[in-house]
Amino acid sequence: MFLIDFLNLYDEVINTYKAINNKKILVITKSDLIPKNIKKDTLIKKIKTIYKIDEDIIITSSKTKENINVLKEIIIKNKNVLICGFTNSGKSSLINTLANSTLTISKNANTTLDFLKIKMDEAIIYDSPGFISKNFYDSLLPKMKIRPISYQLKNKYYLKINDWSWHFSLDNNITLYLDNTFNVEKRKLITEFPNKIKVPSNSDVIIKGLGFMLVKKECVLTTNIDLKYLEIRPTIVGGENE
Numbered sequence: 001m002f003l004i005d006f007l008n009l010y011d012e013v014i015n016t017y018k019a020i021n022n023k024k025i026l027v028i029t030k031s032d033l034i035p036k037n038i039k040k041d042t043l044i045k046k047i048k049t050i051y052k053i054d055e056d057i058i059i060t061s062s063k064t065k066e067n068i069n070v071l072k073e074i075i076i077k078n079k080n081v082l083i084c085g086f087t088n089s090g091k092s093s094l095i096n097t098l099a100n101s102t103l104t105i106s107k108n109a110n111t112t113l114d115f116l117k118i119k120m121d122e123a124i125i126y127d128s129p130g131f132i133s134k135n136f137y138d139s140l141l142p143k144m145k146i147r148p149i150s151y152q153l154k155n156k157y158y159l160k161i162n163d164w165s166w167h168f169s170l171d172n173n174i175t176l177y178l179d180n181t182f183n184v185e186k187r188k189l190i191t192e193f194p195n196k197i198k199v200p201s202n203s204d205v206i207i208k209g210l211g212f213m214l215v216k217k218e219c220v221l222t223t224n225i226d227l228k229y230l231e232i233r234p235t236i237v238g239g240e241n242e
């Protein structure tokens, strides 16, 4: 089982999943953070299409226990199951929920330093150290339910999110999928920002590790955030079919 947290869905993570040749399924964790307006079966379909995934995808949460029984059945049927994924994807939390175990949960990278064997009924689950990505913000993990907030943003203005500035080359409609601990302001544009990236219509601009923003119209985004933290994909939450 390869775990990906909903807000950490980007190419490096998906490519790591794809590189695994064993029998596998993709498990999207922390579903309690997914906003209510996102229909989960639509989300699964979009993830399958955009990232070209053929295997089953199961959405789960250690907090709400969504689909925990489905995962238990899969584990019992397969007898030996390795739980893997990037650090902080919720591996240890999920195993604790599945097996009533007491693995250490942490916000810090790699608290699980070795492969650990945990018994669950007649099956064995293995916890593993997480893969580590260099290009993501792991110090500001979202904890709260994401409340999407939309902005009608005139070209004369930019969005300031904490220390990051985002300017879109034309009047646009932007929806933030970030947790509400971020400080967001609309400001009048005075100077441009150093980094530029092209954004097609109905795209998610992913800020790796933190969330994403849905951009309605094709435009050029200028920003002061290092582009290595950004990735663009067709939106998984809205757009044309909405």
Ligand SMILES: Nc1nc2c(ncn2[C@@H]2O[C@H](COP(=O)(O)OP(=O)(O)O)[C@@H](O)[C@H]2O)c(=O)[nH]1
Residues within 6 Å of the ligand: 029, 030, 031, 032, 033, 060, 061, 062, 063, 064, 085, 086, 087, 088, 089, 090, 091, 092, 093, 094, 104, 105, 106, 107, 110, 111, 112, 130, 141, 143
């Ligand atoms: N909201 C939410 N947070 C979770 C969930 N599972 C894990 N977390 C949090 O994600 C962080 C990493 O969890 P952990 O299980 O240690 O991840 P690991 O590094 O993959 O073993 C911790 O801060 C957990 O509290 C979940 O289902 N929902």
Ligand SMILES: [Mg+2]
Residues within 6 Å of the ligand: 091, 092, 093, 104, 111, 112
């Ligand atoms: Mg762990």
